[in-house]
Every structure is written in structure tokens, then in C-alpha cells.
Amino acid sequence: MAKSDEELTLRQRSPNFPYFGLDVVAAAAPKLYQKDRRAAIPREIAAKHLGYETLNGAGGRLLAALNQFGFVEDAGDRKVRVSLLGERLTHPKNDAERNEILREAVRRPKLFNAIITKYGIDGLPSAPTLKSELIREYGFNPTAADEFQRSLRRTIHALPVDSDVEADGDLELELETEPIPTTLPAKEPLHVGFNVKPQLPSNAQADFVLHAPLSARTSVALTVQGIIGKEEAERLSQWWRLIVEPTVNFWMEADMKKSEETSTQA
Known part of the structure; x- marks a missing residue:
């Protein structure tokens, strides 16, 4: 029985892209460097350094993303090593150099570079529009198009606020923010x-x-x-401690102060 166009589209192989965004990958590269510096290590051991038991699933995807952003490189014989870019990311001279490294890394994935060059960081089209383009012009299947957008937008949000990612020509790109x-x-x-x-x-x-x-x-x-994975859960916990708890304490203190003033006036 012949497959429908929709079934064929869902089964087709999409172009390669980093499954994880730059925020996750930039945090993972130093973990590898701290374990083995720039020595060549088996891919399975690299996955364990990153907290995964095997290369199946997320472990392999994270290693692939590290390679696509340029933080690790293939060392042959199923081994990888931290790249010079990954070493610089682990020990930047200052914040300015770290920002420069992130701006360089965001251009490494071929399709990320193509989309950013075309639209700019502050000019990405809506999710449905970009998804349609990814399917029609780049050969993505619908599920992969959604995953690509998720990774791309997370990568953009990971860039420093003052980042100007240079496109072909003098196009200035700024951090994109979206209301939740x-x-x-x-x-x-x-x-x-x-x-x-x-x-x-x-x-x-x-x-x-x-x-x-x-x-x-x-x-x-x-x-x-x-x-929501381990990385996001940890950040949510940090956000709660740094933002929510002080805010709640402020409200409580303000309410207590208001109550004391009311009592005094009475």
C-alpha cells in the first residue's frame, strides 16, 4: 500500500542540528575539560562525565551538540577531545572573551547560521511561519522542525544581552525576548x-x-x-532562591509594616 505524503514527511530524515541549545552545551563543555583537559577520551566515558550512563538518547545528543557548536572535536577511534574553543570557554580571560566565544559558537551549526543570517536574532518569524519554511526549504519533518526551533530559540536566549552577532553585511542582531x-x-x-x-x-x-x-x-x-530536565530544574531552584524568596519576604515585611502603622494610628 502506498504511503501518503503526510506519512512520508513524518518518516523522512531531517538535517542535522544541535538538539540541545547553547545554554546547556556551554555548561557541559567545562565538565569534560575539568575531567580530562584536552586528552582524547572514548565517547562512552565522555557521556558518563556529562552524567549519562550510555550514548543512547540524550547522552549521544549532547555530545553531538558539543561537536556542532565547536566545543569538542573528533579524535578518531570513537574518541573525542575538548577543542581549543572549549578550552577557552572553560577559562576565558574575562566576560568579554566569553561573550566572543559564545558569538562564535552560535555560528558553528550550519542551519543556525543560515537562519540567523537571514532573519537576525531579533527578527525571527513566528513559530508556524518558521516551521513551514524549515519543512519546505530545508527538508525537515514536522517534529524535527519543532525541535530545531526550540533549540535555536534557546540558543538565542543564551547569548549575552549586548551580543551583536554579525551576519553577512552589517546587520546588527540583538537578544530576542518573548513574553511568556x-x-x-x-x-x-x-x-x-x-x-x-x-x-x-x-x-x-x-x-x-x-x-x-x-x-x-x-x-x-x-x-x-x-x-524540564536536570539543568532546568537546578536553574528553577536557583531562580526561586534568588528571586521568589526575597520577593515573598518583601511582601511579608511590607504587610507587617502596614499592620504596625495601622495599629499605631488606632
Whole structure:
């Protein structure tokens, strides 16, 4: 039985691109360097240095992304080594040099360079428009087109704020920022009360919203879009400690001060 065009599209092999964004990859390169410096090591050991038991799945994809961004290089005989660029990333002279390394790395993946050169960092089209272009002009299947966009946009957000990634000509590129919606289409919020254990999604890659009622007049929602892995979970924990806790303490102190002033006036 002949396959439909849609079935053939879903099965076709898409172009290579870094599955992980520059934020994850730039954090992984120093881990390899700290273990073996620039010595050639088997790929399986490199994966273990990065926290993976095998090269299957995420371990192999992360090594491939390190290679595509130029932080590791093939050493032959199924071995890899940290590249000179990866060594510089691990021990930059200053923030300016680190930013320069990131600007160089973002151009290493061929298709990242092509899209950034065409649109600029602050000019990427909408997700549906770019997805259509990736499928029609670059031969992506729909799933891979979505993964490409996720990795590309994460890479852009990993660039320093003052980064000017030079395209062909004198096109200035700036950091792209996108507002995060308060709700996600086709996703029901998960309502969490203080005495109810949160019903977290079984799939760590699923978009979801955690909604916690604080009182009759106030609630808070946590919107998660994309993949939540170890790296993201650690950053969320850091963000909570650095941003949320001080903010909550500020609100509590302000409320206490207001209560004291009310008592004094009474």
C-alpha cells in the first residue's frame, strides 16, 4: 500500500542540528575539560562525565551538540577531545572573551547560521511561519522542525544581552525576548491547594501550568513551556532562591509594616 505524503514527511530524515541549545552545551563543555583537559577520551566515558550512563538518547545528543557548536572535536577511534574553543570557554580571560566565544559558537551549526543570517536574532518569524519554511526549504519533518526551533530559540536566549552577532553585511542582531503567556492553549491548569499534593505531568517534556490558590482573592501560576530536565530544574531552584524568596519576604515585611502603622494610628 502506498504511503501518503503526510506519512512520508513524518518518516523522512531531517538535517542535522544541535538538539540541545547553547545554554546547556556551554555548561557541559567545562565538565569534560575539568575531567580530562584536552586528552582524547572514548565517547562512552565522555557521556558518563556529562552524567549519562550510555550514548543512547540524550547522552549521544549532547555530545553531538558539543561537536556542532565547536566545543569538542573528533579524535578518531570513537574518541573525542575538548577543542581549543572549549578550552577557552572553560577559562576565558574575562566576560568579554566569553561573550566572543559564545558569538562564535552560535555560528558553528550550519542551519543556525543560515537562519540567523537571514532573519537576525531579533527578527525571527513566528513559530508556524518558521516551521513551514524549515519543512519546505530545508527538508525537515514536522517534529524535527519543532525541535530545531526550540533549540535555536534557546540558543538565542543564551547569548549575552549586548551580543551583536554579525551576519553577512552589517546587520546588527540583538537578544530576542518573548513574553511568556499566562496560560497555554489546549492545556488545562493543574490546581494545587495547600493540603493537596501537586499532580505533576508524567512527561517531563510536556507543557503545563501549576495553579496554586493563595487566598480567596489571590492565586499564583507557574507556566512551564518545553523541556524540564536536570539543568532546568537546578536553574528553577536557583531562580526561586534568588528571586521568589526575597520577593515573598518583601511582601511579608511590607504587610507587617502596614499592620504596625495601622495599629499605631488606632
